[in-house]
Amino acid sequence: MMSFPLLEVKDISVEYGVDGKTIKAVSHVNLEINKGDIVAIVGESGSGKSTLAMTFLNLIEKPGRIRNGKVNYRGAKGVVDVLRMRPVDLMRYRWKEVSMIFQSAMNSLNPVMRIEDQLKDVMIEHGTVESAVDAKIDEKLKLAGLTTSVKKSYPHELSGGMKQRVNIALALACDPKLLIADEATTALDVVVQRQILTRLLKLKQDLSLSLVFITHDISLVANIAEIINVMYAGKIVERASAKQLFGNPLHPYTEALLNSIPTLEKGTAIKGIKGTPPDLSKEIKGCPFADRCPKMYDRCLAESPELKNVGDNHYVSCHLY
Amino acid sequence: MNSIIETNQVTKEFVTKRGFLKRTTSTTRALDQVNVTINENEIFGLIGESGSGKTTLGLAILRLIDLNQGKINFFGENIYDLKKRQLFNFREKTQMIFQDPYSSLNPVVTIYKSVSTPLKVFHKEMSEEQVVDKVIQTLETVGLTPADQFLNKFPTQMSGGQRQRVGIARAVISDPDFIVADEPVSMLDVSLRADILNILVNLKLKLNKSMMFISHDITVTQYVSDRIAVMHLGQIVEMGESGEIIKNPLHPYTKTLIDSIPVPDPNKKWNTDEIGGQISEYTNEGKNECSYANKCPFVKNVCRERRPDFKEVEKNHFVACVLYD
Numbered sequence: 001m002m003s004f005p006l007l008e009v010k011d012i013s014v015e016y017g018v019d020g021k022t023i024k025a026v027s028h029v030n031l032e033i034n035k036g037d038i039v040a041i042v043g044e045s046g047s048g049k050s051t052l053a054m055t056f057l058n059l060i061e062k063p064g065r066i067r068n069g070k071v072n073y074r075g076a077k078g079v080v081d082v083l084r085m086r087p088v089d090l091m092r093y094r095w096k097e098v099s100m101i102f103q104s105a106m107n108s109l110n111p112v113m114r115i116e117d118q119l120k121d122v123m124i125e126h127g128t129v130e131s132a133v134d135a136k137i138d139e140k141l142k143l144a145g146l147t148t149s150v151k152k153s154y155p156h157e158l159s160g161g162m163k164q165r166v167n168i169a170l171a172l173a174c175d176p177k178l179l180i181a182d183e184a185t186t187a188l189d190v191v192v193q194r195q196i197l198t199r200l201l202k203l204k205q206d207l208s209l210s211l212v213f214i215t216h217d218i219s220l221v222a223n224i225a226e227i228i229n230v231m232y233a234g235k236i237v238e239r240a241s242a243k244q245l246f247g248n249p250l251h252p253y254t255e256a257l258l259n260s261i262p263t264l265e266k267g268t269a270i271k272g273i274k275g276t277p278p279d280l281s282k283e284i285k286g287c288p289f290a291d292r293c294p295k296m297y298d299r300c301l302a303e304s305p306e307l308k309n310v311g312d313n314h315y316v317s318c319h320l321y
Numbered sequence: 322m323n324s325i326i327e328t329n330q331v332t333k334e335f336v337t338k339r340g341f342l343k344r345t346t347s348t349t350r351a352l353d354q355v356n357v358t359i360n361e362n363e364i365f366g367l368i369g370e371s372g373s374g375k376t377t378l379g380l381a382i383l384r385l386i387d388l389n390q391g392k393i394n395f396f397g398e399n400i401y402d403l404k405k406r407q408l409f410n411f412r413e414k415t416q417m418i419f420q421d422p423y424s425s426l427n428p429v430v431t432i433y434k435s436v437s438t439p440l441k442v443f444h445k446e447m448s449e450e451q452v453v454d455k456v457i458q459t460l461e462t463v464g465l466t467p468a469d470q471f472l473n474k475f476p477t478q479m480s481g482g483q484r485q486r487v488g489i490a491r492a493v494i495s496d497p498d499f500i501v502a503d504e505p506v507s508m509l510d511v512s513l514r515a516d517i518l519n520i521l522v523n524l525k526l527k528l529n530k531s532m533m534f535i536s537h538d539i540t541v542t543q544y545v546s547d548r549i550a551v552m553h554l555g556q557i558v559e560m561g562e563s564g565e566i567i568k569n570p571l572h573p574y575t576k577t578l579i580d581s582i583p584v585p586d587p588n589k590k591w592n593t594d595e596i597g598g599q600i601s602e603y604t605n606e607g608k609n610e611c612s613y614a615n616k617c618p619f620v621k622n623v624c625r626e627r628r629p630d631f632k633e634v635e636k637n638h639f640v641a642c643v644l645y646d
Contacts, residue, residue, distance in 0.1 A: 044510045045481075160371065189370040189537045194581035216510050219585035242587035260515040261585050262544040264567050270544065272516035276480050 004074055005032040006178060006210055007056060007098070012069030014051050014060055021281040025051040025064070027234045030307070033178065033210055040213040040221035040242075042257075043231035046277060049214050050103070052231070053180050056212070057094055058082050073097060095126050099176040101167050103183040108167060109155040115141075115166055116151035122173045136173070144169035145199045161192035168199065172207075179203075180212045185220070197224065219261050222246055230254050233278050233288035236307055239315040250316040252293045287319065295320060324394075325499055325531045326359040326382055331391035333377055334607075350605040351377040353555035353612070354391070356631070359499075364525050364532045366546030366563060368539050368578070372604075374555040375535045379501040382533065383415050384408070395499070413443040416492040420504040422484035426476040432487055433472040436460065439495040459494045462528075463487075463520055482513035489520060493530070500524070503535045518545050539578055543567050548637075551575045554605040554612040557631065561638035571640040573617050611643070619644060 009031040016023045026048040033039050043049045054060050055071055071082040075097055085093060102108040110118055119137045128136060138148045144165040155163055164184065171179055181200065185193040201224065204211050213221050221228060221242070228245045230238040230253065238251040249255045256273045275292040278284055286301040287293070293300065299319045307317040333352040339345045351374040359365040369375050380386045382393055384400045392399045395411060403411055416439075419425035426435055436456050440447055447455070453472075460468035463486040476484055485505060492500055502521060506514040522545050524530040536542045542549055543563045550560040551572065559572040570576045605612055614624040623643050631641040 044512055190539070190581040190583075191370065191577055193583075217583070218511070220583045222583065222585045222587045223589055246585065246587050257512055258585070260512045262515070262518070262540045263585065264540055264543060264579075264582065270515040270518070272482075272514070272519070273512040276482075 004034075005072075006035045006037075006074055007033040008070075008072040008074075009052075009055065010070040010072065012052070012055055012071065013067035014048070014055060014064055015067050016064045018063055018281075023281045025234055025280065026055070028069075029234075029236055031229065031236070033212060035177075035210055036204075036208055037227065038204065038211045038213065038225050040215065040225035040228045041231055042215060042218045042221065042228060044216060044277060046280075047231040048234040049231050050182055053100070053182055053212065053214050056082070056178075056180060057098055057100060058085065058090060092126070095122060095171075095176065096174040097176055098178040098180065099171040099174065100180040100182060101164075101171045101184045103186065109163060111155050113154070114151065115153055115155070115158075118166075119151070119170060119173055122170060126174045128174070140169040140172050141166075143172055143203060145195070160188055161195065164188060164192075164196055165199070168196070168203075172203070175207075176209070178210045178212065180214070182214045183216070184213075186215070186217075193220075218257055230257070233284070234280060235288065235317065236315075237289065237317050239307070240313070244312065244314050248314075250310065250314065250321060251289075251318050252295050252320075253289045256292075287317075322360040322363070324358045325361045325363075325396060326357075326533075327394040327397075328355055328357050328378075328382065329392050329394070331355040331378070331381055331393060332389050333374075333381060333386065334389050348606065350555045350607050352381065352388075353605055353607065355555070355557055357550055357557060357560070359531060359533060361498075361531055362525060362529050363548065364521070364534050364546045366534045366536065366542035366549040367552060368536055368542050368549060369552035370537060372554075373552045375537075375552055376503055377555075378552070379417070379503050379533060379535050383417060383501055384411070385417075413439075413495050414498045416495065416497040416500050418485075418488050418492045418500060418502040418505045421508050422481050422488055423476075423508070425488055426484055428476050430475075431472065432460075432474050432476070432479075435476075435487060436491045436494055439491065443495050455494065456490075459490045460486075462493070463490045464516060465490070480513075481509055482517065485509060485513075485517055486520070489517070489524075493524060493528070498531060500530055500532045501535065502532055504537070505534075506541060507536065507538065514541065521545055539567075540582055551578070556605070556612050556641065557639075558613065558642070559638075559640045561635075565635075565638055569635075569638075571634060571638070571645060572613075572642050573619055573644075574613050611641075613642075 009029060012026060012029050014026040016025055029052055041049045055066060060066055066083060072079050073082050082093060116137050119140065120133050123133050123136060137151055141148050141150060146165050185196050203209055213225055215221060225242055228240060228242055229236045232253050238254045249258055259271045260273060262270050273292060278288050286303055287305050290296050290300040305317040305319050307315050309315050310321045331352050332354055335349045335351055336346050355378060367375050381388060392401055400411060433456060436459065437452050440452050440455060457468040460471055465471050465483065465486050506517050509517065525532060534542060534545050546563045549563045549566045550557050553574050559575045570579050609627060611624040611629050614620050629641045629643045631639055634640050634645045
């Protein structure tokens with residue numbers, strides 16, 4: 001891979017201070033997103049996937065705080081660290097360079113503003129000239145697969161799938177290079193989910209976008225993502241291409257996760273993962289998955305494994321390898 | 322096989338009032354002449370998109386709402402005719418498992434109190450020790466072991482999967498014959514779903530319970546269900562053995578549903594065809610046409626002229642579509 005990464009996350013750690021306890025939501029994560037890539041981040045709730053994505057936009061707010069690390073973005077003016085940007089630059093970076101589709105379609109739109117005004121707000125704020133706004137609103141709505149008549153509506157007049165499309169139109173409003181979809185289809189039913197994903201893939205091709213998919217449903221990204229990162233307890237425990245990950249999962253957590261998916265083939269029993277994820281407010285000495293892992297041995301309790309390349313760009317953090 | 326639930330032409334309308342002085346009214350048919358039969362010792366899956374009326378049917382079967390039309394028999398007796406005493410017995414014999422384990426448990430009540438309440442209502446004769454024993458036994462059935470450690474916990478001290486197990490324990494402790502499970506795993510992580518689904522299957526296999534399993538996820542539904550019915554805008558459009566529905570879907574809507582399931586196999590290409598029909602809010606206004614006509618890629622004139630009959634096309638496989646006339 002000769003291309004420089006568009007976005008490079010280096011050794012990032014995020015903590016939340018709640019009730020006098022410190023919860024280590026993300027610890028020492030490294031990640032690269034290249035231009036035109038589709039990268040997935042998969043994990044259970046509480047694994048830190050959304051927190052990680054928020055750092056891409058420097059969106060962590062109190063009680064959260066970024067402990068250490070860098071988020072390097074390669075823009076027109078060279079590489080900059082998003083976490084150390086001046087507020088005025090940050091405003092130009094958000095929406096215009098990197099934008100995000102938020103989790104709940106239902107709640108992320110302003111209920112008392114017409115759709116066109118919400119789009120206009122974002123566009124004007126981020127430097128679109130007033131005279132060009134109307135044409136651009138129509139263009140973005142069409143890109144998101146909506147008819148332009150939607151712009152006169154209020155959010156409550158639209159169905160869940162349509163609201164999620166408005167969110168896509170919003171995210172595209174300022175022509176970003178990278179789009180982060182945080183559980184973008186989780187609240188929707190399968191048919192609408194397919195329509196939204198199809199739309200996103202088409203946009204990726206037409207606009208040469210880079211995409212980051214965040215989801216708890218690993219089956220959703222199997223045939224979409226090029227690279228899948230599996231997160232557990234604030235760390236990336238395995239990273240591989242979709243083919244490698246599904247064909248040859250190395251980390252016992254990934255394996256367990258794949259075994260828990262119900263498929264349409266009758267007769268294959270599905271198994272859940274025993275136990276619960278660790279309490280991230282406590283110091284974890286060894287591997288965070290150790291007490292749920294069927295292949296656990298002495299070393300797993302004593303020492304935390306590093307994420308390492310075991311060949312063919314297949315990364316895993318497990319003492320078995 | 323004996324039937325436990327039989328619905329006959331069940332129709333439920335909701336009226337919304339709008340406009341100045343709320344003078345404009347519009348009627349939505351949430352249930353439109355629904356006929357289903359659920360057998361003893363069977364898990365009956367009900368799938369459909371949000372707003373299709375799945376939950377309304379679940380509520381109707383438990384007599385938690387009133388109907389505009391039709392009747393529902395429970396062991397041959399119309400539940401809407403039950404008098405006070407009989408209704409009380411019916412409440413004991415039917416229970417519900419709710420979707421959201423975070424809001425369906427009272428946060429200021431211990432697990433023991435939540436789970437023991439049905440016994441205190443329906444079995445006043447039981448002594449305190451007997452109640453404790455029964456609660457412990459039930460918690461163990463749903464995999465909360467060791468049970469005595471959970472008795473004095475509050476819901477906030479438990480994970481989502483554990484809470485949903487409490488929800489199941491509370492539903493089965495009065496030994497009901499029939500349970501409605503309304504989206505019981507949709508709020509849970511994929512890794513936690515498997516165990517909950519296995520518990521539900523075991524309720525049928527080991528305790529001979531009958532169940533209606535409501536979900537928008539066809540993969541999850543076929544895993545637990547013996548038969549599946551597909552609902553669209555208040556109507557049952559297809560019904561059959563679950564394996565048969567998956568292998569040989571007949572109704573265009575069922576086909577689209579099955580086609581849209583993400584397949585956990587990176588070698589299969591994502592189906593990028595745009596699905597026919599614009600997304601928009603259609604509601605069932607009780608018109609005399611096929612409920613899927615507005616979205617169907619195979620729509621013909623006749624689809625808008627009359628309702629398709631719900632008929633048996635193959636053995637035990639019913640569909641409402643003119644393509645099979």
